[in-house]
Amino acid sequence: MAASKRADRRTALLLIAPAMLVLVAINIYPFIYALYISLHTFTLGRPTPPRYIGWSNYRDLLDDDRFINSLWVSFKFVAIAAAVEFLVGFALAFLFSAKLRGMATLRKLAILPIMVMPLASGLIWFYIFNENFGAMNWFAFLLGAPHRIPFLTDGKLAILSLVLADAWQWTPFVMLVMFAALQAIPEYVYEAAKMDGLTPWQTFWRVTLPLLRSAIWVVLVLRVVDAFRMIELIYLMTRGGPGGATETLSWYIYSTGFLDQDLGSAAAEAVVMIIAVSIIAQIFVRRLNYGAAT
Amino acid sequence: MSTIVPDKKNAVGAATGARNLAIYLAACLFVGFGLFPLYMMITTSLKTDQQTFAWPPVWLFTPRFQSYYNALFVFGGRSADHYLFNSLVVTLSSSALAVFLGAMAAYGLARFRFRGNRDVAFYILSTRFAPPVGFIVPIYLMVQRSGLLDTQIALIVVYTSMNLSFVTWILRGFFLEIPIEIEEAALVDGYTRWQIFLRVALPLVRPGLAATAILSAIFSWNEFLFASILAPGDAATIPVYLAGFSASMNIDWGEYMAVGTMAVLPIMIFTLALQRHLVRGLTFGAVR
Numbered sequence: 001m002a003a004s005k006r007a008d009r010r011t012a013l014l015l016i017a018p019a020m021l022v023l024v025a026i027n028i029y030p031f032i033y034a035l036y037i038s039l040h041t042f043t044l045g046r047p048t049p050p051r052y053i054g055w056s057n058y059r060d061l062l063d064d065d066r067f068i069n070s071l072w073v074s075f076k077f078v079a080i081a082a083a084v085e086f087l088v089g090f091a092l093a094f095l096f097s098a099k100l101r102g103m104a105t106l107r108k109l110a111i112l113p114i115m116v117m118p119l120a121s122g123l124i125w126f127y128i129f130n131e132n133f134g135a136m137n138w139f140a141f142l143l144g145a146p147h148r149i150p151f152l153t154d155g156k157l158a159i160l161s162l163v164l165a166d167a168w169q170w171t172p173f174v175m176l177v178m179f180a181a182l183q184a185i186p187e188y189v190y191e192a193a194k195m196d197g198l199t200p201w202q203t204f205w206r207v208t209l210p211l212l213r214s215a216i217w218v219v220l221v222l223r224v225v226d227a228f229r230m231i232e233l234i235y236l237m238t239r240g241g242p243g244g245a246t247e248t249l250s251w252y253i254y255s256t257g258f259l260d261q262d263l264g265s266a267a268a269e270a271v272v273m274i275i276a277v278s279i280i281a282q283i284f285v286r287r288l289n290y291g292a293a294t
Numbered sequence: 295m296s297t298i299v300p301d302k303k304n305a306v307g308a309a310t311g312a313r314n315l316a317i318y319l320a321a322c323l324f325v326g327f328g329l330f331p332l333y334m335m336i337t338t339s340l341k342t343d344q345q346t347f348a349w350p351p352v353w354l355f356t357p358r359f360q361s362y363y364n365a366l367f368v369f370g371g372r373s374a375d376h377y378l379f380n381s382l383v384v385t386l387s388s389s390a391l392a393v394f395l396g397a398m399a400a401y402g403l404a405r406f407r408f409r410g411n412r413d414v415a416f417y418i419l420s421t422r423f424a425p426p427v428g429f430i431v432p433i434y435l436m437v438q439r440s441g442l443l444d445t446q447i448a449l450i451v452v453y454t455s456m457n458l459s460f461v462t463w464i465l466r467g468f469f470l471e472i473p474i475e476i477e478e479a480a481l482v483d484g485y486t487r488w489q490i491f492l493r494v495a496l497p498l499v500r501p502g503l504a505a506t507a508i509l510s511a512i513f514s515w516n517e518f519l520f521a522s523i524l525a526p527g528d529a530a531t532i533p534v535y536l537a538g539f540s541a542s543m544n545i546d547w548g549e550y551m552a553v554g555t556m557a558v559l560p561i562m563i564f565t566l567a568l569q570r571h572l573v574r575g576l577t578f579g580a581v582r
Contacts, residue, residue, distance in 0.1 A: 007487075008406055008487070009406070009408055011402070011406065011487045011488070012402045012405075012406035012408055013402075014402075015398045015399060015401055015402030015406075015491070016398070016399045016402040016403065016414065018395045018398060018399070019395045019396060019398065019399035019418070019458050019462060020399070020414070020418075022395065022451070022454055022455045022458060023417075023418065023421055023455055023458060025451075025455070026429075026433065026451065026452055026455035026456075027421050027424060027429070027455060029432075029436075030429045030432035030433050030436065031429070031432070033432035033435070033436065034428070034429070034431060034432045037431060037432060037435070092324060095317060095320055095321060095324075096321060098314070098317045098321075100314055100317060100318065102318075103321070106321045106322070106325050108566070109325045109328065109329060110321075110324060110325050110328050111565075111572075112328060112329065112332065112562060112565065113328050113331075113332075114565070115512060115516075115558075115561045115562055115564070115565040116332070116558050116561070116562075117515070117516040117518075117532075117533055117536075117554075117557050117558055117561065118516060118518065119516075119518045119533040119536055119537060120335070120533070120536065120554045120557055120558050121331070123335075123536060123539075123540070123550065123551075123554050124331040124332075124334055124335045124551075124554065125331065126540070127334065127335075127338065127547060127551070128331060128334060130347075132347065132349065133346075133347045133348060133349045133351060134351075135330075135334060135351055138349075138350055138351050141350075168327070168328065168331060172328060173576065176572065176573055176576075177573055177576065177577055177581050180573040180581050181581045184581070214581070215577075215581045218577045218581060219577070222576075222577070225423050225425075228425065229425040229426060229427060231427060231518075231519055232518050232519075232533075235518070235537065236537065236540055250425070250427045253427045253428070253430075253431075254427055254430070254519075257430065257431050257434075258430075258434075258523060263431050263435070266431050267431045267432070270427065270428040270429070270430075270431055271428070273425050273427070273428045274424065274425060274428040274429075277423055277424070277425050277428070278420070278423070280423070281420050281422075281423035282420065284423075285416050285419055285420050286416075
């Protein structure tokens with residue numbers, strides 16, 4: 001028995017080791033390496049070896065207006081995008097639950113944007129938002145706008161345009177997940193609520209919502225984390241502009257590292273970002289029910 | 295108000311008729327909003343150069359396939375098919391690897407008790423949240439030092455690791471659903487642990503394998519950030535090629551949209567095949 005237990009353990013190890021090896025190489029090691037780089041001056045494409053400078057890169061971040069601004073822009077973008085996507089997607093999940101003919105087909109069509117390559121979605125919206133010939137300006141003109149609207153070149157509008165493009169892709173995702181969660185609630189729950197004399201509004205707050213809690217949790221965390229990392233729309237539509245109005249932390253790291261070629265600072269920013277996201281992820285992961293076969 | 299609770303009864307009467315009409319209208323409006331950008335992409339790819347930036351926008355026109363011809367056969371250097379092929383190679387290799395390694399790990403986590411099992415499972419899931427841009431600098435330097443810049447190998451390894459988190463977690467759920475008795479019976483019949491994994495367990499989770507394979511393929515096909523940094527040249531995938539257009543001053547919108555259409559449509563077809571396990575896959579089994 002003891003021998004077979006040891007054999008079992010060896011089998012388990014052999015099964016898990018290859019995946020862990022890949023993750024150590026592409027996840028754990030790079031994080032440690034990023035920490036190392038962040039303590040050095042390190043310029044891309046220059047032959048001089050990296051020089052150790054301690055925590056300077058981190059200290060510089062505190063005085064770096066662009067960095068502080070990027071945190072604020074990221075926060076704004078994530079908060080607005082996740083809120084819009086969640087609220088609209090949640091409402092739509094109820095709408096698409098209506099038992100009407102053709103609803104299943106409409107649902108299938110509604111979720112198509114989820115699968116679009118984010119870069120391609122940036123391309124399409126870049127075209128639609130074009131100031132000179134974009135469809136969005138044509139609609140604005142039809143609605144009586146007196147002049148062309150600078151959707152991507154006005155500071156305040158640019159971030160909202162990005163939110164719209166992001167919401168176009170991800171509201172259907174929220175709808176899809178919440179719809180599935182709604183379907184999983186058995187009919188008798190509603191019947192019991194009706195028998196107890198609950199109004200539809202009471203049923204929603206006291207019955208439906210508590211049963212949807214884990215689905216809401218998953219969707220919110222995924223939307224927050226993924227909106228935080230989003231870079232494709234910015235790459236194509238605004239490149240962080242105008243004047244840093246859409247420069248999120250993701251874009252700032254990318255541009256520090258690969259446009260300004262300052263890898264040391266980029267690594268310091270990256271470490272900050274990884275730690276921030278890890279905290280969110282940990283809270284979430286702890287809440288997932290481990291034992292259940294889900 | 296009444297849509298708060300999904301209506302399961304067949305509705306009759308004027309009031310419900312009006313309500314249904316409102317639901318249809320709202321649903322169609324949303325579907326229209328979802329499809330409009332795709333409609334713009336496809337129609338623009340069929341317009342002439344003049345029509346793509348006409349004001350007012352041209353809505354009715356004779357479709358022309360010149361842009362597709364240009365994208366595929368007339369181009370200064372490589373044409374789009376080269377990059378589509380790169381994408382295909384990277385996508386297929388990384389999905390196959392992720393599903394295979396992920397299935398092994400998932401089975402090990404689902405069926406064997408050992409200290410740290412829980413921690414390993416949670417660690418693997420938590421890598422799903424790792425922000426790619428946070429890892430791009432060290433991974434770039436690692437790839438550069440190993441001489442793998444602008445090769446498909448670099449992308450395949452990175453995408454495999456990117457997909458491993460959700461593949462492992464989802465398949466773990468699928469394995470846990472198999473009644474353990476089936477495997478115990480096989481053990482009694484003299485199968486080894488490996489044979490049980492390969493011949494008994496894997497075939498039973500086929501729907502899970504299909505779902506994770508398709509999801510991996512979608513993520514790998516669509517990935518842009520790592521591709522743009524690690525393989526900017528000959529080994530570039532289609533999103534990198536697509537991004538290259540936006541750098542030029544005079545964008546050829548027709549050709550741009552033609553490449554975009556070719557990059558997006560294959561995945562759409564995939565999606566329709568996936569439907570059943572899409573939610574389970576996208577939420578790592580938390581919702582299904």
